[in-house]
Amino acid sequence: MNINRFILRLVSFRKWVFVLNLLAFILFSTLTLGTGYIVSRIFQNLTGDINYFGINVLLALILGIAIGRIILNVVCVYSWAILNFAYLALIRSNLLKRMTNQKKSKLSSKSSGELLNVFRDDANAVIDYLEYWVDGSAAFVYTLVALTVMFTIDPMITMVIIIPITIILVLVKYYNKKVERLYSESREATGAVTGFIGEAFSTVHAVKVASAEKNIVDHFVKLNEERKRISIKSTMLQSLIRTANTNVSDIAIGVILMLVASSLRNGTFSVADFVLFTTYLVQVSGSISEMGGFAAIKKSAEASLKRMNQVIPDHHPGELIEYGDVFMSGSLPPVVELDKKQEDILETVEINELNFQYPNSTNGIKNINLTLKRGSLTVVTGQIGSGKSTLLQVVLGLLRKDSGEIKWNNSVIDDPNTFFIPPRCAYTPQVPNLFSETIRDNILLGQTVEDEKLQDVLRLAVLEKDIDNLENGINTVIGARGAKLSGGQIQRVSIARMLMTNSELYIFDDISSALDLETEQTLWSRLFDESDSTCLAVSHRKPTLQRADQIIVLKEGEISAIGKLEDLLHSSEELKHIWFKDHNTTNEMKIKEVGESD
């Protein structure tokens, strides 16, 4: 979508406030011309040329204009504040909604720092461009009116002074490009110097061993010389441009003085006209210079719009300004909590011919078929890299499937990403994300629940002893990403958060990577003995595999075996391998014993 169409659509979102803002700002800017005009009339009075009004009336008019401009200023600032925040909120909420709905593989190629920049700076850049429309329109009207007035007074002089102003401003624009280039060169040169300092520090030992101190210093001097050369050039040019820019109106006034010296003497150009020309010129050159910045700001807004769209490649660019609610005052709307409906009660989840491949890679999952029944535990197992996490994420819609279908109670789910959410389904990732808040806040995520329910959940997640041992119990602040907790505690807080949702299906990724054997065992006993859960879990632990109603053995993204433990221990080499490799268990079991125990 082209940036101007984007801006037009954005503007229409708060059309009348925008029109008010635009008119107020144009009037605010153009009214100063009135002041200039009156001042020139005062001079006319003083020189006794013509006498329309008394000085007092003219002064009162100036005061009136000043008061009018103050009022307009308030209107401008207030309406712009409304527009600025409403537009930003619209863009950002659209962006956020679609980012969270985006294929994970596409989002994760950007760091969170980059994403934040897109959110903050790129949204701002688009609004800056819009602001430029307002400023530019005002500058345009101002210039037009001023030049017309000047032209009616003396067309010749007006033409003559506009030419040097234009030339200077064009030159300034031309050299501005050069300044930009020099600026980026100087940044590179500085980067080379600081980069070299970093490398020199980290290789002190190697430098000493090779007796290369002198060479290192020489190279450092050389890099610095280059940096100095470019910096001086760049600073010099910048100062020159600033000088030309700020003095362009003075130069024009000088030109007028030379031109009108004789006309002033013979009276065809009055002192009042001279005053009018000089006051208008200062601002006309400012306005022309302001309009000259248009191209650069437009380019930067275009780049920003592109970056925002790149973050949500699955969506149409126009969705970025889809109109919706923005909440600028009062309390925020309550978070919508989904009620569990009859059809949400899980009977079966059926997965047919599910396929997914990471972009530009042969990794993924292939031809996955499986069924989860209410109240059952399905354990996904397999070697590292066999596709266990991928499988869970495709089911959850965090990665978008290439083909296949997922059915919930026999109805096909079109968009797993929006369907597999509480209270239907909840998930604990392999690496849980916690906030640097209290354990309570991390589990509740803003919900209010009865204490009894919270205690139940803490017990189910095998967290109650850990909490008792913490100084502030459940109100302990856990530090950045849970720094104050052990890996196992982080995992269990995340599990508690998941259980808090009271979902029909719980999905656990790689539960055994952070939990010890006993805790994992306790977790399953409590979950299945004390609640009616349906679980899909990645684990390789013996007690978990023993408890499983079905085991899915993954190998290179495909199901290599599926069934109960005792059958698979006979039939699946892959499972045997996993079973016997796991020495991390207190009661080593033999295949025979498993068979007997059942």
Ligand SMILES: Nc1ncnc2c1ncn2[C@@H]1O[C@H](COP(=O)(O)OP(=O)(O)O)[C@@H](O)[C@H]1O
């Ligand atoms: N974003 C990605 N792009 C390409 N390959 C990936 C990506 N993420 C994971 N993989 C690869 O896919 C395979 C399965 O990964 P994963 O599901 O995480 O394995 P597991 O959870 O069984 O250890 C691995 O070979 C892994 O390296």
Ligand SMILES: [Mg+2]
């Ligand atoms: Mg994994």
